[in-house]
Amino acid sequence: MNELFQFPSIADKSREGLLRVFESSNIPFSVKRVFTVLNSEVGTSRGKHAHKVCNQLICCVAGGVKLICDDGLRKKEIDMTPKTQGIFVPAGVWAEQLCTEVGSVIIVFCDQPYDESDYLRDYGQFLAFTRSI
Amino acid sequence: MNELFQFPSIADKSREGLLRVFESSNIPFSVKRVFTVLNSEVGTSRGKHAHKVCNQLICCVAGGVKLICDDGLRKKEIDMTPKTQGIFVPAGVWAEQLCTEVGSVIIVFCDQPYDESDYLRDYGQFLAFTRSI
Numbered sequence: 001m002n003e004l005f006q007f008p009s010i011a012d013k014s015r016e017g018l019l020r021v022f023e024s025s026n027i028p029f030s031v032k033r034v035f036t037v038l039n040s041e042v043g044t045s046r047g048k049h050a051h052k053v054c055n056q057l058i059c060c061v062a063g064g065v066k067l068i069c070d071d072g073l074r075k076k077e078i079d080m081t082p083k084t085q086g087i088f089v090p091a092g093v094w095a096e097q098l099c100t101e102v103g104s105v106i107i108v109f110c111d112q113p114y115d116e117s118d119y120l121r122d123y124g125q126f127l128a129f130t131r132s133i
Numbered sequence: 134m135n136e137l138f139q140f141p142s143i144a145d146k147s148r149e150g151l152l153r154v155f156e157s158s159n160i161p162f163s164v165k166r167v168f169t170v171l172n173s174e175v176g177t178s179r180g181k182h183a184h185k186v187c188n189q190l191i192c193c194v195a196g197g198v199k200l201i202c203d204d205g206l207r208k209k210e211i212d213m214t215p216k217t218q219g220i221f222v223p224a225g226v227w228a229e230q231l232c233t234e235v236g237s238v239i240i241v242f243c244d245q246p247y248d249e250s251d252y253l254r255d256y257g258q259f260l261a262f263t264r265s266i
Contacts, residue, residue, distance in 0.1 A: 033157060
């Protein structure tokens with residue numbers, strides 16, 4: 001259901017921190033919106049919605065997050081850390097991010113600006129949507 | 134020397150973490166490269182270079198960072214936190230980021246892909262460059 005995209009990652013000297021780079025040539029669309037999620041408590045989950053049109057690329061840049069994707073037929077769980085690949089979550093996929101490590105940070109690249117009408121926040125509605133397309 | 138850009142920031146319920154959003158309509162260029170820096174030790178500094186062509190937008194999404202900019206004539210220090218604005222650092226400005234808080238994360242948007250020949254890493258060379266333009 002999901003394609004994996006490899007991003008270059010450069011780790012500098014530890015005292016000066018970890019640098020993680022995303023080049024647009026590796027991002028499969030024009031970026032219209034970027035958001036970060038941080039300071040989640042371990043065991044809490046975010047997301048739990050799908051998009052009708054918006055495609056997203058999700059990257060973990062600190063800690064660890066379990067990404068749970070569901071296209072209405074199959075579920076897929078992917079453990080993400082700063083060492084793993086970015087995950088492309090296309091429109092029409094229900095996604096949830098479960099925080100599994102303290103200090104987790106994810107960065108999400110979107111190919112659409114914010115539009116509340118693009119969100120499917122109800123799972124029943126999402127299933128009806130996937131069956132209609 | 135620097136212009137300030139205000140980004141929308143949405144803070145969700147604390148258990149589920151802090152969401153920080155960057156819309157491309159607020160970013161003054163087409164994003165070609167994004168990088169994050171995290172896990173720096175307090176008191177360490179990064180950057181300490183200028184670009185000949187590349188413009189950058191620097192945002193602090195966790196902790197605190199002191200941004201020190203120098204255009205060859207004047208220096209400016211700006212304390213950045215997740216509550217402050219993103220800072221536009223144009224080409225021809227020497228910039229340094231000093232980590233002032235544990236767990237700091239910055240995200241940097243660039244209008245150029247990586248090109249080592251665009252970097253001015255020597256301060257004397259940087260001053261010569263600023264005098265030549």
